[in-house]
Amino acid sequence: MRDKIAEFEKRNVQLLAIDPHESHRVRRMLRDVGTKPDEVLYPVLADPVNAVSATYGVAFQMGIHTEWSNRPATFVIDKASVIRYEKRGINFSDRPKSSDILGEIDKLGEEK
């Protein structure tokens, strides 16, 4: 995981994860996977009312853990803030591999 993150850092890319819950749930999730909140490799942002999930068209679309959660999704946004890649998953494990995302980033052809 750390090596994969290094690949993103090498390309001067910011990773942001969005979790459709309150921040105490984000901290709990991090604790459960054995990570201290200040040790995370990239920010996990709390989206407590699912507003960002709704704006990005993924909110309340997957019934998982007995909740209506967002579908898994990945967006690549270039330096000019334009969306260059979007992937909305059709099942809980349908997400691009990090090598796929790195490929999309390299396609942007932006300066490091």
Added chain:
Amino acid sequence: MPYLLRLLLLAGLCAAPASVRAADPPPEPADIIRTFEKAWAVPKGYMRPLDDAGWKARMTAFQKLAAVGDKAIPALTDALTKGELEVRVFAAQALGLMADPKAKPALEAALRDKTPAVRLYALDALSMFGKLTPTNELKAMGEKDPNRDVKAHVGFALDRDDKPDSVALRKRLAEYDLSKMNTAVAGKVAPDFELTDATGTTYKLSDFKGKKAVVLVFVYGDT
């Protein structure tokens, strides 16, 4: 045409312009919930289709109820107590997003609902008044509830490490601009947002503009 019918029609026609002139009254909370119920058809399987409109109905109803404010609470407790399955789930979730002490008795009763998602969201909602105290009922639920997610949420409600701010949460929802729904499109400028991470640091997407590309990953909780 019989005279009486004509008279009624005329009365109807005369009434129409007056109602158009009047400002639109705020929607009745019960109507908001009914509109959601009609639009939220249960999909087959756990994943709604990519072109699903139900999620928009859910978000719209949450936002509108938050905008109505306190007056929505009786309709929501009523829906939580007497609604069909999907309406009870919706009401429990809504009451977590707009916590109000008036809803507490109904939420406590909902901990015994036969539908796991209702129990789960009722736990979340009750924890919006502060970390729950481990009563015998809650301890038993944490150990014996047939649904393992419900058991996990008992833990979340007993262990939450913050002071919930239900007013801020409701305000955030009430102020959400529904016209922004589903506006992230490849080739277009990414919709801006500002969110806070687990340590309290705030990130604004547009702060990266001109500096870095961003990879945005939507996770669903415990991945």
